[in-house]
Amino acid sequence: xxxxxxxxxxxxxxxxxxxxxxxxxxxxxxxxxxxxxxxxxxxxxxxxxxxxxxxxxxxxxxxxxxxxxxxxxxxxxxxxxxxxxxxxxxxxxxxxxxxxxxxxxxxxxxxxxxxxxxxxxxxxxxxxxxxxxxxxxxxxxxxxxxxxxxxxxxxxxxxxxxxxxxxxxxxxxxxxxxxxxxxxxxxxxxxxxxxxxxxxxxxxxxxxxxxxxxxxxxxxxxxxxxxxxxxxxxxxxxxxxxxxxxxxxxxxxxxxxxxxxxxxxxxxxxxxxxxxxxxxxxx
Numbered sequence: 001x002x003x004x005x006x007x008x009x010x011x012x013x014x015x016x017x018x019x020x021x022x023x024x025x026x027x028x029x030x031x032x033x034x035x036x037x038x039x040x041x042x043x044x045x046x047x048x049x050x051x052x053x054x055x056x057x058x059x060x061x062x063x064x065x066x067x068x069x070x071x072x073x074x075x076x077x078x079x080x081x082x083x084x085x086x087x088x089x090x091x092x093x094x095x096x097x098x099x100x101x102x103x104x105x106x107x108x109x110x111x112x113x114x115x116x117x118x119x120x121x122x123x124x125x126x127x128x129x130x131x132x133x134x135x136x137x138x139x140x141x142x143x144x145x146x147x148x149x150x151x152x153x154x155x156x157x158x159x160x161x162x163x164x165x166x167x168x169x170x171x172x173x174x175x176x177x178x179x180x181x182x183x184x185x186x187x188x189x190x191x192x193x194x195x196x197x198x199x200x201x202x203x204x205x206x207x208x209x210x211x212x213x214x215x216x217x218x219x220x221x222x223x224x225x226x227x228x229x230x231x232x233x234x235x236x237x238x239x240x241x242x243x244x245x246x247x248x249x250x251x252x253x254x255x256x257x258x259x260x261x262x263x264x265x266x267x268x269x270x271x272x273x274x275x276x277x278x279x280x281x282x283x
Contacts, residue, residue, distance in 0.1 A: 036105060037279035040087045045075045052203040055107060062259060064100040066092050071101035073261070080277035081121040081196045091271040102137075102261030105280070110138070110205060110255040112230055115283040118201045120260060121276040124193055128269035130170045131141035136163040136201070137259040139178075143231055143250045148240070159231040160255060162263065163201060163215075164189055172199065174213055174223060179234045184213055196276070207232035207253070230255070 025041040038057055042049040050058045065071050069092035076088040091101040110116060118136065139160035156178070164175040164183065169190035175183045191197065197218060207230040215223035233249040240247035258280055262271050 017039060019149065032283075034282040035279065036281075037277075039083045039085070040275070041083050041085050041278050042075050042095040045077065045085065045173055047073060047075055050074075050103070056150075058103050059257075060104045060107040062100055062102050062104060062261075062263070064097060066095045066099045068092075068095065068099050069097060069099075071262075073101055073103065076274060077187045079123065079274055081123070081274075083276070084183045086123075086274045086276040087261075088274050089261045089271070091265040091273075093268050093270060094266050099265040100263060101262045101265075102258045102259045104257055106257040108254075108256050108280075110282060111252065112205050112207060115207050115282075116201075116203045116205060117281045118258065120199055120278040122197050122199060123195065123274040123276075124191065124197075126269070128192060128267075129168055130165045130191065130267055130269060130271070131167065132264075132266045133170075133262065133271060134175070134264040135165070135172075135199075135260065135262070137257075137263045138162070139257050139259070140231060140253055140255050142256060145236075145247045145250060146161050148245065148247055148283070158257075159236075161203075161229050163199070172215065172217060172222070174201075174215060174229075176227075177227065179207075179228065179231045180239055181228055184223055184225050184227060186215065188222045189217050189220060191217070198277075203229050205255075207235075245283050 014078045032043045061073060063071055070089040071092055074088050075085050077085055080086040089101050091099050093099060094238060131249040137160055139158040141158040143159060144157040159178045161179065164173055166173045166185060171187050172191050173185040182209050202214040207228050209226055211227055213225050213227055213229055214221065231249055231253055234248045236247050260275060261276060265271050
């Protein structure tokens, strides 16, 4: 299975808060336009306020701790980009467990042809290398072939695209390994540290070269490239066929969740970050 394990970047998520298994259920159609925005404002600095019963804000947390530490997520008023509150995340370095700490919005229905804009402000402390730190994931869990089984871990069963910090200079790039495509890289701007940084990711979704991918850092365009940004049934079938495994991508294919934070921290550094002014808009 070496080929498939290279194809999928990720490992089994073994400790989850508010597990999101319900993401495999059918997601209702959205209107032609959609906006979800959250500045993490609360009345009592309690993280529970972000999870009302009607799911009008966030829907779950993902937490995978390294064996000797416990990651954390909280509301802070000490340092914000706007308003009174921001989200604070501490993710320790990975060991035998891949360290993760992020917040998730489920119940989305993002399909081929949709124009998506995701915006957020990040504040990452310190000067330690952030190689391969993942900040934002857009994923399809319902499209995985249920006949293939559990061999690749829960996270590998949710194909999608992600924002990753690459290299010693922490260049923010678009990682596409979980859909069988190469990373779209940039080397114009290293990710600024100890200051608020606005990241804007724009896509026109497609499972072929008609997809459009743009990435802005503080209003500066650093990536503008056509290319697939959704799972392609033929590509998945071909890759699994090389290992003698029949695989049928489940249709309709749509992204049903977005995760933001330290969605994976394989770096050797303890990550302390704050997030504010998140939004996802569909046109």
